[in-house]
Amino acid sequence: VHFPIQGGLFDRALGRPAGAVRAVDGIDLNLTRGEIVALVGESGSGKTTVGRVIAKLAQPTGGKLLFEGRDITSERGSSALRPYRHRVQMIFQDAYQALNPRHTIFDIVGEPLRSLRLVDNATQLAERVGEALASAGLSPPGDFFSRFPNELSGGQRQRVVIAGALAVKPELIIADEPVSMLDVSIRAQILQVLVDLRSKHNMALLFITHDLPLAWSIADRIAVLYLGKLVEIGSADEITFNPRHPYTAALRNATPQIGGNANPAELRALQGEVPSAARVPKGCRFHPRCPLAFDRCRQDEPPSVEVGPQHMSACWLAQ
Numbered sequence: 001v002h003f004p005i006q007g008g009l010f011d012r013a014l015g016r017p018a019g020a021v022r023a024v025d026g027i028d029l030n031l032t033r034g035e036i037v038a039l040v041g042e043s044g045s046g047k048t049t050v051g052r053v054i055a056k057l058a059q060p061t062g063g064k065l066l067f068e069g070r071d072i073t074s075e076r077g078s079s080a081l082r083p084y085r086h087r088v089q090m091i092f093q094d095a096y097q098a099l100n101p102r103h104t105i106f107d108i109v110g111e112p113l114r115s116l117r118l119v120d121n122a123t124q125l126a127e128r129v130g131e132a133l134a135s136a137g138l139s140p141p142g143d144f145f146s147r148f149p150n151e152l153s154g155g156q157r158q159r160v161v162i163a164g165a166l167a168v169k170p171e172l173i174i175a176d177e178p179v180s181m182l183d184v185s186i187r188a189q190i191l192q193v194l195v196d197l198r199s200k201h202n203m204a205l206l207f208i209t210h211d212l213p214l215a216w217s218i219a220d221r222i223a224v225l226y227l228g229k230l231v232e233i234g235s236a237d238e239i240t241f242n243p244r245h246p247y248t249a250a251l252r253n254a255t256p257q258i259g260g261n262a263n264p265a266e267l268r269a270l271q272g273e274v275p276s277a278a279r280v281p282k283g284c285r286f287h288p289r290c291p292l293a294f295d296r297c298r299q300d301e302p303p304s305v306e307v308g309p310q311h312m313s314a315c316w317l318a319q
């Protein structure tokens, strides 16, 4: 499975004409089967847009989306996309909104199987729904068939969302902040379900989060996004313990669990907010918040350069 995305992208959810805003710009990312990649960034970084583009829920204005070498960037329409929707599924953070309160759990989990025509009869449908619920940790599955979302806890609802994605046996799951709305006590269980998907089904997982320690705990590789641009990518350990971009270092140092002896200058870097995507700063887009910025940073955008094995950073100092 290979997904390079390059060029400017436009997210329809923003409701602006194409070209008005580049929510994501110049991202080049690939995922391999059985791999967990975390996409990390603050709110407004464009990480959800990347997930929506890969899931074909947003159309890029440029670049390419390749799936097993096939260019699917311009494929549209439900019948053309049916095979892709079968193989790539997206899980959203808000299980309350994702589940129709008037449908039973059986109907919710079975719906993608029916709409993608992946089952021939009611027996197959019941088997596949049961399998998906069990894989998501809802056992015995039959106990949940006729229940409604409002009869379940928050953790159980998120498991139903995961089961809905799993039912079609996808090769890639894009999980957008899947545990951010859950109690801390439930998070580890849901994360374990997602990690198990890799070992049991050899799926790829794109895990979208604002939380660097969480990303480190689950991912093989971490990609750090800032204002629509990939500023650093590498192994989870390298990104967390040997960051080569000041933004990643600031994210790391802002986290007491892994920040250790935080550098006060780097801590200051996270003050303020990500600027609007409509007004991307000239030069390095992180320079207004970067404590290490110098003249060149305000003029020229740094390219992404290799700073270690499979470790790239887009910072003039990384060179």
Ligand code: SF4
Residues within 6 Å of the ligand: 245, 246, 247, 284, 285, 286, 287, 290, 291, 292, 293, 294, 297, 302, 314, 315, 316, 317
């Ligand atoms: Fe900071 Fe300059 Fe590096 Fe950008 S290029 S992260 S402003 S030091």
